[in-house]
Amino acid sequence: MDKITEQDGFAPLGREGLVERVARLLSKAIVTGQLTPGTRLSESVVAKQLGTSRAPVREAxxxxxxxxxxxxxxxxxxxxxxxxxxxxxxxxxxxxxIELAAVRRLIREGLGDTGPALAAQIEELRRLAGPPHDMLTHVEADMQFHRLICNGSGNPRFLRTFEQIALETELTIVLIGKLYEDAHRLAETHVPILEALQSGCEQDAVDAMFYHLDVARTLVTEQFRKLEDESPK
Amino acid sequence: MDKITEQDGFAPLGREGLVERVARLLSKAIVTGQLTPGTRLSESVVAKQLGTSRAPVREAxxxxxxxxxxxxxxxxxxxxxxxxxxxxxxxxxxxxxIELAAVRRLIREGLGDTGPALAAQIEELRRLAGPPHDMLTHVEADMQFHRLICNGSGNPRFLRTFEQIALETELTIVLIGKLYEDAHRLAETHVPILEALQSGCEQDAVDAMFYHLDVARTLVTEQFRKLEDESPK
DNA sequence: AATTGATGTATTGTCGACAATCGACTTGAC
DNA sequence: GTCAAGTCGATTGTCGACAATACATCAATT
Known part of the structure; x- marks a missing residue:
């Protein structure tokens, strides 16, 4: 089993540093929209709210x-x-x-236990399609599918770079307010990717992933432009 | 440990933050080999040497x-x-x-003034091929050629990601101790890339860049493995 | 002798205070 | 009324000190 989440294995539990905790809280507040784009993150204010000094806030x-x-x-x-x-x-x-490169590498290296993990993640997406429709949870599960692919690629740089853009991707999706009209449909759009990966055909896998991401790109960008026009600046 | 001193002479643009200055000095010390891999970066020691407190050192x-x-x-x-x-x-x-993607985008967007800039950078590489053969300067000039391509791609993410790996790339090259046997030869290996870019043929440009980077990859990796065997930790 | 446990030391983690800097406001001249 | 310079308040930048933690050393036990 690959190590993705920090709760498996013997990773220190109470050992989460203050900086990481602050960073997690802040990122959650931003992604959930509690802190809207443009607002200032005053070090002293945040520090006071969290009961710490400014140093950890600054690092976070x-x-x-x-x-x-x-x-x-x-x-x-x-x-x-x-x-x-x-x-x-x-x-x-x-x-x-990034993700197309990860797919190529994953195919060449062999799926390994990434295959079952992807299948399980699709199941999770289906489960989440039912009520309650928590947007953030849904988006995170979606990102987790893609994270598994980057993680399984075998080159840690892909995962690292993915993590660097994962949060802002989540943020933009939440900003838009919807990913797909139908949550069930979202889950199923991942199936062709997995099938192509399991077929072992690199080109098919790349095509499937490209289609998936390109659709998302179009949806997100168009929706964002619409919102931009409604509330200009 | 050698003392890390600031090279006087240039104050780039008015004011540079203390953190950036410390980061620059440290990165230079690392890339030049003054600080060898594995050595501890004690915050208090560095802070004392630079005459600052630990906070800027930590951020750097x-x-x-x-x-x-x-x-x-x-x-x-x-x-x-x-x-x-x-x-x-x-x-x-x-x-x-990253760089192949940047090349593709650069071709599609059009070279613009990146073309002349690349030509000028090749000239710089030729100039540096003569004495004195400062390894670091040479490597930096090489990286600058590739940076120009990422910068000209039009998508700032490519440049950003390039910057993230630029320093460690420089470090590995310096670690190996040589990039090419012949510095003149190194300069000329960039010519086919520029020519392919100017031809406007995407595939040619991608091929040229791939060949260039793949040669470098082989050279560096093999040389590194050789060094690894000589001094096996 | 090997392993476990306690102790000491050095380093990082965090904090509160002071100084430097920026942006907004006021004041004044034209 | 507009613009410029000066001033003020708020925030970041930096600092030194203290607390918490990890590593090394050494003692004690099996």
């Missing part, structure tokens, strides 16, 4: 900067990241490059 | 962590990154993915 903010959730201006502090339609398009283009 | 170290030059172990601190042959191979595989 720098971590989030690498995840693309916040931007940092020298001598001005951290701000929740704002996205433009172009940036969003660039994000998906980049994501496609 | 976290920046370098993103550049892959140092690793961080919770409650143990920062260490200069050690590379294995496999990691190095993964690095080059990843680099190929």
């Amino acid at each position: 903010a720098r971590l989030l900067e690498n995840s693309g959730l916040v931007t940092y201006h020298a001598n001005r502090g951290f701000f929740v990241r704002k996205f433009t339609a172009t940036e969003l398009d660039n994000l998906y283009e980049f994501r496609i490059v | 170290a976290r920046l370098l962590e993103n550049s892959g030059l140092v690793t961080y172990h919770a409650n143990r601190g920062f260490f200069v990154r050690k590379f294995t042959a496999t990691e190095l191979d993964n690095l080059y595989e990843f680099r190929i993915v």
